[in-house]
Amino acid sequence: MQHDPAVIAGVCLVAETAIMRAVDLSTGTRNELQGLHPLTIAISCSSPEIDLYISTDAEGAISVASYREGAATVTLEGSWKDFVGIASAEDPASALINGNIKISGDTVPLMQLQSVMADLDVDWEAPLAETLGPVVGHQLATVIRAITRTSRTTHQRLKRQLSEFILEEGRLSPPKAEQNAFFSAVDDLVLRVDRADSRLKRIKKRLTALNGLSE
């Protein structure tokens, strides 16, 4: 299916603006990106059929485009689901290597870019202070920071407690050690059954041989 270039251009514009906003609010990131220039990552998505090109320039800016000529440093080919899987993975680098995405070209700069972006330290207090002034901006930032911290802690605690409830209280799922013991018992049983089966076959063979002699 042919996509409207204006729609894709809009997606690229939004992505590029968001990335560059984050980069500009993270001290030192532009310098690191300058070090990666020239870098072009071609993302070829098969379903839906979309090509995207992420490039760095000499000033440390990142551009996202839907059309580009010339060879890319590295090309990633896969379906949209594969790319979403990588983006949402806890360890994107490992998900990229172990996933279904076909990689061609030099992957070192790709890993370097991933590392730079993972290390983004966005000072989002700066735009608040610019808009609202240093006092109100800082106060608001403090409140947002506290809310974010509380939400993160609550989320982690809930995740842990839910896991504990499923395993310990509700016994909805067996603990890992219990699972391992069960699997090992099953393996042992399989071995025993195999042994018993081969013994039976041996006895059957002997009996057939004895019957043949007596006749």
Next chain:
Amino acid sequence: MSTHENATDDTTDFGFERVKTEEKAGRVREVFDSVAARYDLMNDLMSGGLHRLWKRFTIELSAVRPGQTVLDIAGGTGDLAAKFSKLVGKDGSVILADINSSMLSVGRDRLIDKGALNNISVVQADAQYLPFEDSSIDCITIAFGLRNVTDKAKALASMNRVLKPGGRLLVLEFSKPVSPLLSKIYDTYSFSALPAMGKIITNDSDSYRYLAESIRKHPDQQTLLEMVEDAGFVDCRYHNMTGGIVAVHRGIKG
């Protein structure tokens, strides 16, 4: 004169009107003199900001590299020129050309405000008689300008002359919507809402009525493609955008 051109020996289209060929440039100038100051604002309002995306894709198609020379014809308020200026870098150059001095004046002021004039020259020029040496330009863009040119075939031939062999022409222009339903909605919008908006923003509904009419009189995608080929360009193709409301045509000088 090309068979695609709407001009006869002494008359041509000015929107739905027929005017003397030598009068068209003056009439178009009056339109743009009237809207120059608020041209970008009107573009944003009329297209809902989509013109930025159409131009962005056109810039991507240009594949302009550092050190190259880009000519932006009918460049008006200089939004494309500013983007090209960054792409060609300090070793390249961008020429912002427009037949209309009011538009150029607004464009130059904007570029000065953006601090983008280092590698940009501003030239008042008619697209039919480009005042540049043969084979001297790497890339030519004309965004929403070709339909206002009196003799489009002559303008395309002039562009072909100044482009270097292998150089690229990109024509971004309103075109014909591919869906009949979209075409109907678009007609209603451009003949009712557009002049009304023009009246509110620039106090000039006639100019925006002309814009709507000139879009209808402009050749459709396939016809313009043939015109680009007739002008001597090779490897010509076009991309429809927003359902064919706009199309960008690309041709390479052979």
